[in-house]
Amino acid sequence: MRRYPPIADHGMVGDLQTAALVSSDGTVDWMCAPRFDSPSVFASLLDHDRGGHFTVSVDTRRPPVQLYLQDTAVLVTRFLAEEGVGEVIDFMPVDHPERPAARHRLVRILRVTRGQVRFSLECRPRFDYGRAAHRVDVADDAIRFDAPGAQAVLQTLGPVTWSRQGDDVVSELTLGEDELAAMVLTVGDRDDTPSPPLTEADVRALFEGTRDFWHAWVRRSRYRGRWQDMVNRSAITLKLLTYAPTGAPVAAATMGLPEQIGGGRNWDYRYTWVRDGSLSVHALLGLGYKEEAYAFRGWLGDRLRAAGTVNGEPLQIMYRVDGEPDLPEEVLDHFEGYCGSAPVRVGNGAADQLQLDIYGEVALALSQAIEDAGEVPPYDGWQALARVLDWLVRTWDRPDEGIWETRGGQKDFTYSRVMCWAAFDRGIRLARDTARPADIGAWSAARDDILRQVMERGWSTRRQAFVQHYQDTTLDASLLLMPTVGFVSPKDPRWLSTLEAMERELVSDSLVHRYDPEASPDGLRGSEGTFSLCSFLYVDALAQAGQLGPARYAFDKMLTYANYAGLFAEEIGPTGEQLGNFPQAFTHLALITAALSLDHQMNALG
DSSP: OOSSOOTTSEEEEEOSSOEEEEETTSEEEEEESSSTTSOEEEOTTTOTTTSOEEEEEOOOSSOOEEEEOTTSSOEEEEEEOSSEEEEEEEEOOOOSTTSOOSEEEEEEEEEEEEEEEEEEEEEEOOHHHHTBOOEEEEOSSOEEEEETTEEEEEEEESSOOOEEETTEEEEEEEEETTOEEEEEEEEESOOOSOOOOOOHHHHHHHHHHHHHHHHHHHHTOOOOSTTHHHHHHHHHHHHHTEETTTTEEOSBSOBOOOSSTTOSOOOBOOSEEHHHHHHHHHHHHHHTOHHHHHHHHHHHHHHHHHOOOSSSSSOOSEEOTTOOOOOOOEEOTTOOOGGGOOOOEESOGGGGOOOTHHHHHHHHHHHHHHHHHTOOOOHHHHHHHHHHHHHHHHHSSSOBOTTTTOSSOOBOBHHHHHHHHHHHHHHHHHHHHHTOOOOHHHHHHHHHHHHHHHHHHSEETTTTEEOSBTTOOOOOGGGGGTTTTTSSOTTOHHHHHHHHHHHHHTEETTEEOSOOTTTSOOSOOSOOOEEHHHHHHHHHHHHHTTOHHHHHHHHHHHHTTSOTTSOOOSEEOTTSOEESSSSBHHHHHHHHHHHHHHHHHHHHTO
16 A cells, blocks of 8 residues: 555545545545545545555555446456456445435445455544544444444455454455455444345445446436547546535545645635536536536525525635535644645635625526526525625625635635626526516626726736736636636637737646736745646637637647546646646536537537
């Protein structure tokens, strides 16, 4: 077991309420239960010694091979030993995912396809981010790891004999060709009910049910474009990162993975950002996944009606998956962090930041979903949105922290103004198209005032480009969304000039930096890599501008930075390594959007 495998050397399995990361050498080094944002059971990804892990390993000089079964979330890690070929098949059964569950199962099947292979097994849970002690009970029916308020129950099938090692268990076994062993780990709330014996029929039923669930889900996609495999994998990843009981997607499965090795930009991304979720609606609808898009629309509507936030605004930028607004941030001082990248934070102190762009993204998501459904918005839901837009008429013209959650003070960010414009624009359209009551005059005046202000103060005559905020001339890749929301034409001279300026300053061989922190200090120490979301937004902007050759080159080049399983983290580092939390929902939804845009533009050429 490597002390810290590269971030990209992982696959993800999940059951639509939580997820686990499995490294390419067969180690489960990240898993929380019973939800994405619950305390960890395994977290050796953040501290090798204190975090806990569940390892299946084989002594071999050749590196293992890891892959997904096509169009599923079933992960295979293959060991190429001298005496044979062995595999561990990992998955989490999906069983009524719309119902919140207190306990979740991780299934690990060991099999040998050629010769014979000796496997080494270690199960070393560490509950509550390694802060809660546990005791182990080895019984005939199962092994139970008990901690205050949490439990892990390990059942096995086949010739597995466990030995206690402190409060953990280890085993070694040899399997021959076509022989099979299996382990089912159930984690979550405590339940001392005796476990029925595990049979091979049970394991096969769990495997086949999980495989068939994902095959059926992928068949619902209407995408038939040029990048079928990558789009399907991104769609599965978005689905895996969505908490099914509420329809809310988390930004990533992990917390604390660094944007720079050894740096301090290490955040907890296991929450639902209003922005990310809202922008996912376009991608989901583009693929035909209406149920998922409408579920998030419902979650958004609940947040609008609840109006309970930590900062007193109508909405806040992120919530827990159940809509809880309180996300207190604390530092886990006892964790050394991934490759020594401290501090490790749980919770997110940016939750109370003022980011006015979210109102535009909410309006975009709601209008897209309503238009797609071809229905009139419910009266109560419309009234909640109208109240927010009435409030925004009075409050849009003020500094905020901006989309990137910088901690360097509030500024007049151009992107925030553009999205406030989009909020009024989509609200006016919805009111007119569905005959809903609204103060269209006030909304129209605010919309027009914003456009004039951005054209006057967000445009730099010297740079011949739209800039990050009114107090500086720094460029910002978030503005790549300006033509997408309709603020400018994709072929407007000002926009094409901005695109050229970004290419000179923010783009490096198709990879895009979100901004230059040296030119515009963001209040955070350390540096960062290129932002994969922005790289895909750049592809979309090029495609809309009719620059299809550069757009396709940038897209195909960007795809080469995915890991072997088609997954992306948040950023790409200076030497091509993946950095930040993993896998990142925003990156995958932007990949889908870029593919849809490129296909549309290329198909239009005939």
